[in-house]
Amino acid sequence: MNRFSIIFSLLILISIDSIGQESNGRVNSLVAAENFFSAFTKRNGSKAAFLKVSDDESIIFRPDPVKVKNFYGRGTMDGPGELSWVPVYAKISQSGDWGFTTGPYSFLSGPNAEPSYGQYLSVWKTDFKGVWKLALNLNISHQKALIEPELNFTDPKNIKFYEQNSLARLRQRQEIITTTDRLFSNTLMKDQALAHDVFMAEDARFLFPGEEPIIGKARINNFVGKNQISIESEPLRADRAQGSDLAYSYGIAYITRNKIITKYHYVRIWESQEEHKWNVILEIYTPASN
Numbered sequence: 001m002n003r004f005s006i007i008f009s010l011l012i013l014i015s016i017d018s019i020g021q022e023s024n025g026r027v028n029s030l031v032a033a034e035n036f037f038s039a040f041t042k043r044n045g046s047k048a049a050f051l052k053v054s055d056d057e058s059i060i061f062r063p064d065p066v067k068v069k070n071f072y073g074r075g076t077m078d079g080p081g082e083l084s085w086v087p088v089y090a091k092i093s094q095s096g097d098w099g100f101t102t103g104p105y106s107f108l109s110g111p112n113a114e115p116s117y118g119q120y121l122s123v124w125k126t127d128f129k130g131v132w133k134l135a136l137n138l139n140i141s142h143q144k145a146l147i148e149p150e151l152n153f154t155d156p157k158n159i160k161f162y163e164q165n166s167l168a169r170l171r172q173r174q175e176i177i178t179t180t181d182r183l184f185s186n187t188l189m190k191d192q193a194l195a196h197d198v199f200m201a202e203d204a205r206f207l208f209p210g211e212e213p214i215i216g217k218a219r220i221n222n223f224v225g226k227n228q229i230s231i232e233s234e235p236l237r238a239d240r241a242q243g244s245d246l247a248y249s250y251g252i253a254y255i256t257r258n259k260i261i262t263k264y265h266y267v268r269i270w271e272s273q274e275e276h277k278w279n280v281i282l283e284i285y286t287p288a289s290n
Contacts, residue, residue, distance in 0.1 A: 021132045025096035027153045030124060033132035034087045034101045037122075045078040053134045055127060061138035061265055064289050068134070077288075081109040085120050088149040089205065090221060091271070091281075094156035095243030097126040100269055101203070102213075102282065104145060117144050119207050121267060121284050123239075123248055135239065136248065138207045138286050147212065156245065176246075177238035177270060180278045181249040184268075185233040192231065196221050200280045201273060207284035230256040233266055245272045253285060263288040280290070 021033035033053070041049035050060065054068040062071055085105035092099035102121045109116075118141035124133045180199075187195035196204075196217055206214040206223065214223050224231075233253040240247035247270040255262050269282040 017255060022130045023092075023096045023126045023132055025092075027090050027092040027099065027155050028098040030092050030101060030132060030154055031087050031090050033124060034090070035123060037134070038085050040083060043086055045153050046083060047072045047076065047078050050134070050137075053132070055133045058134045059136045061286055063265070063287055071176045079109075081107055081113075083107045084085070087122075087153075089152045089282075091246060092156060093152045093241035093243040093246045095241055095245075097130075098241030098243065098246055099124050100246070100248070102207070102284075105139060105147065115144075116141060118142055118215060119284075121207065121269075121282070123267075123269075125239075136250070136267065138265070138284065140207050140211075140273065140284060140286055142210050142212055145212050149213075156243070173240050173244070177240055177247045177249055178235050180234040180270070181233075181238065181251070184280070185235060185251075188233060192224055192229075193221055194226065196224075199278075200283075204280055205282045207282070209285065209287060227257060228286065246270065247278070252288065255285065263290065 021029070021036055023029050023241070037049060037053050040052055044052075050058075050068050051072055056069060058068040060068055061070060061098050083105065084107075086103050087101035088103035090099065090101040100121065100123045102119060105118050105120050107116045107118075118139050120137065120139040122134060123136040124132045127133050154164055184195055184199040187198065200217050200220065201215050203215065204217055204220060206220040208214070208223075208230050211223070214220050223229075231253055232255075233251055235249050235251040237251070238247060238249040249270065250265060250267040253264040253266045255264055265283050265288045266283065266284040268280045270278045271281045
């Protein structure tokens with residue numbers, strides 16, 4: 001068993017033995033919640049697991065965004081097979097109420113079947129009791145990874161923030177993310193290299209169907225340019241942590257590749273970095289229905 005598998009097994013054992021999945025203000029509680037979710041899925045199936053960790057607003061992409069309780073509440077049943085995944089990259093807001101994890105998944109449809117592979121993204125928020133609840137989940141598929149991922153779990157640099165709970169202020173804060181996403185989208189249409197340079201973090205991650213995670217602004221630009229990918233995106237929704245350091249936006253994207261236009265959904269994870277500038281630290285595209 002390699003080092004990565006050993007660490008994963010230890011994290012699973014720790015999370016299964018946890019009493020509840022409450023935030024402790026540190027990223028380890030978020031990773032434990034994700035590992036609990038994965039372990040619960042293996043034992044009880046996807047339907048029971050998603051309903052276990054979701055609330056009324058939780059969204060999954062199947063392939064279009066739908067609330068978990070609506071999707072599984074209309075008679076959707078688990079199919080055959082075993083799904084498992086492990087977080088390798090996670091961050092939590094300084095407010096301790098918002099975070100995300102991403103990492104590889106594998107799916108085995110039957111005892112004699114070849115496994116399929118990919119990457120998932122989960123965004124989590126705490127409920128009024130401080131328990132982690134899934135806010136958003138989606139994934140992409142790709143071939144078996146050739147490179148073992150490195151673990152990167154990041155606690156906030158500090159926990160000082162000004163809590164703002166008024167409905168008007170919360171809407172204004174979300175609108176800032178939507179406006180920033182719209183600026184990014186408009187720049188993408190004119191100059192993709194410039195858009196990435198201005199709006200992406202140096203260590204940003206790019207998750208695209210059929211590809212292992214592409215990490216780093218320069219590698220992302222190289223991949224997009226080499227494959228002659230053209231992206232047009234339109235933001236639909238945004239959400240922001242109370243700590244004002246992390247946020248996400250999602251929407252529709254039309255990607256032209258080899259003169260073929262394909263419709264996608266995208267999710268962008270934003271982080272407030274130097275001088276309070278919002279940068280994309282993770283971007284994922286997943287195919288949409290026609």
